[in-house]
Amino acid sequence: EDQVTQSPEALRLQEGESSSLNCSYTVSGLRGLFWYRQDPGKGPEFLFTLYSAGEEKEKERLKATLTKKESFLHITAPKPEDSATYLCAVQGNDYKLSFGAGTTVTVRA
Amino acid sequence: DSGVTQTPKHLITATGQRVTLRCSPRSGDLSVYWYQQSLDQGLQFLIQYYNGEERAKGNILERFSAQQFPDLHSELNLSSLELGDSALYFCASSGFSSGESSYNEQFFGPGTRLTVL
Numbered sequence A: 001e002d003q004v005t006q007s008p009e010a011l012r013l014q015e016g017e018s019s020s021l022n023c024s025y026t027v028s029g030l031r032g033l034f035w036y037r038q039d040p041g042k043g044p045e046f047l048f049t050l051y052s053a054g055e056e057k058e059k060e061r062l063k064a065t066l067t068k069k070e071s072f073l074h075i076t077a078p079k080p081e082d083s084a085t086y087l088c089a090v091q092g093n094d095y096k097l098s099f100g101a102g103t104t105v106t107v108r109a
Numbered sequence B: 001d002s003g004v005t006q007t008p009k010h011l012i013t014a015t016g017q018r019v020t021l022r023c024s025p026r027s028g029d030l031s032v033y034w035y036q037q038s039l040d041q042g043l044q045f046l047i048q049y050y051n052g053e054e055r056a057k058g059n060i061l062e063r064f065s066a067q068q069f070p071d072l073h074s075e076l077n078l079s080s081l082e083l084g085d086s087a088l089y090f091c092a093s094s095g096f097s098s099g100e101s102s103y104n105e106q107f108f109g110p111g112t113r114l115t116v117l
Helices: none
Strands: A003-007 A010-014 A019-026 A032-038 A045-050 A056-059 A062-066 A070-075 A084-091 A097-099 A103-108 B005-007 B010-013 B019-024 B031-038 B042-050 B053-057 B064-068 B074-078 B087-094 B112-116
Touching: A003 A084, A003 A097, A010 A019, A019 A032, A019 A084, A032 A062, A032 A070, A045 A056, A045 A062, A070 A084, A097 B042, B005 B087, B010 B019, B019 B087, B019 B112, B031 B074, B042 B064, B042 B074, B074 B087
Parallel strands: A010 A103, B010 B112
Antiparallel strands: A003 A019, A019 A070, A032 A045, A032 A084, A056 A062, A062 A070, A084 A097, A084 A103, B005 B019, B019 B074, B031 B042, B031 B087, B042 B053, B064 B074, B087 B112
């Protein structure tokens, strides 16, 4: 069974204080690793898809990287509007998405 | 706005009852997915439909069923409801129209919050 573990569970940052979120995974045949952002009571918002080790993608203050066992989401110089729960998910050979529990990021002004 | 719509936004019902949740995918998307999100379980995949046919099944209870109609909208039916079924239910859609690529990002709707009393 595919498994996704995210750490830390929660992260409190000062505005401008860069940090990284970790997503460790085991999957039978990785077809894609996905990062989503979720605000309270709302649906997850798609951020990135990574397909193979060594791949990197960037969007504004966010950068996602992928290795064979884990992915990192780097937040550079975060702003209060970056506060959200960040979810990682993997898609394996069975095409199903398995989500981690998420990392809740709080950025203080 | 992801382009995926879900109705209703909120649903309050009693144990033992049956409810139907509705989802309209993004224009052109052939795949619809249903997820359950509760505080203690996180986001759990329930079921996927592709162009009207069931494609993948996750941790969906026998009391739950879904279908996708010819116009591609989907419904999730929950019956014999229990207190533990209270959760957010999300629908997502993705596009397979370009071929057999499985690398399609899923776009989520705003969800339906189900409360079972």
